[in-house]
Amino acid sequence: MFSFQVMGGKSVRAVIETSRPEIFARVRETYLAHQRGATINPDSYFLRFPDRPDARIIALPAALPADAAAGGTEGLAGIKWIGSFPGNIVQNIPRASAVLLLNDLETGYPFACLEAAQISAARTAASAVLGAEHLHGSREAAKVAVVGAGVISRNILEFFHALDWSFGEVTVYDTVEEYARRSAGHAGALGYRASTSGTLEEAVDGADLVVLATTAATPHILDPGALAPGQSVLNISLRDIGPELIAASHNVLDDIDHCLKAGTSPHLAVQKFGHRDFIDGTIAQLVLGELRLGRDRPRIFSPFGLGVLDLAVGREILRAGRESGQVQQVPDFFAEVERW
Incomplete structure (x- = not known):
């Protein structure tokens, strides 16, 4: 005792x-x-x-x-x-x-x-991979874009590997090119075909799965066409995506009330538009089959962290x-x- x-x-x-x-x-x-x-x-x-x-x-x-x-x-x-x-x-x-x-x-x-x-980092990575599995619908992806080459994205790649995900290619973008090279090298060591991209747009273009794991404090992905319909987006850093893009997407959160605070992208969208209609539900509802997402819009998972x-x-x-x-x-x- x-x-x-x-x-x-x-x-x-x-x-x-x-x-x-x-x-x-x-x-x-x-x-x-x-x-x-x-x-x-x-x-x-x-x-x-x-x-x-x-x-x-x-x-x-x-x-x-x-x-x-x-x-x-x-x-x-x-x-x-x-x-x-x-x-x-x-x-x-x-x-x-x-x-x-x-x-x-x-x-x-x-x-x-x-x-x-x-x-x-481990629970964040496990949460991200759980979200990826249920947003994307399988453990295979032709292209994965990793935006932000730090500890969190490294752990996410390691969890993907441990859970036997198959990727055609992994492309990494970071504002610091050396970090992107190291992250791509780590993905390569895990057995994935990996490379770096010179721009965020280049990295995300054509990706089935997008991992956002930056240290951004305010949104910088603002172009309405920056994310494609049907694309699965793991909004792990929570503040990369602008409110207009959030409102135009399918949104899954870990806990709705928790996530709608502290200047997260979904929080900013609620503040701007005055409603929660763009929030589809929670990751648990998706796991239980209580939630269905169309492929007409990007699918975004924003886990606040519990x-x-x-x-x-x-x-x-x-x-x-x-x-x-x-x-x-x-x-x-x-x-x-x-x-x-």
Whole structure:
């Protein structure tokens, strides 16, 4: 009851390397639990800095009661504390850093702390690939366009590979050409035929599947014809697409109320047009077959990111880490274990 464990980033990454199908399953199950109202997922809380408006640290509290405990038999609560500092990339430092704290749901006592930038990236990637599968309708695509050559798109490519997706070609675009070359090289190492594009338009043109994973703070894809009818678009960075283009597309979100805030592309579209009519539904509804999307417009998946996903993935990684001896015990972490 009073044990406390720590799992560092290298151990977390090692577990992810061998557990991507299991993580994908946990994310899928947790989305379905969330859809049926079995999770507790309050609003995220944003700590912002007046002198650095693009930087933020976000708290994502959540709980998975026992009946929503995908991949486990007991409920748990917890919080992810994740910093997003886009200026880091100028120094070749990852934008995001995070920790995940897990709490026992019966006593409230925390029992584990995990390095969570890797967990966050993994659950984001699993969510993206789940969206791709159900928007696109298969695990095959002739051309995939990757826009934004960072940690998140790298993880998404790795999850595609782990889940046996087949691509005719992968083309990568980034405003920093060297990052695009490295990303294409990584895709090549995974066995995909990969290249870079000189412009975003060139990358997206003719792509069956578009992955948007940039650090953009405001929309820059504004041309009404920038995305093609029937094209499946993973709006992972959430702020690349202009409101007019959002309103002219099919839109699937992970949680509608969560996603319509913080200046996301769907949020901007609701603010501009004053309605939600362009939102078709949630990813869980798509998985359950309760939602059908036509091919007359682009199909866009915008996942805001749910704390319950971090809990489910964190528990899966902690379980595997315990089995492989990659979790450190912290003796006497709690100074008082009796009231008297």
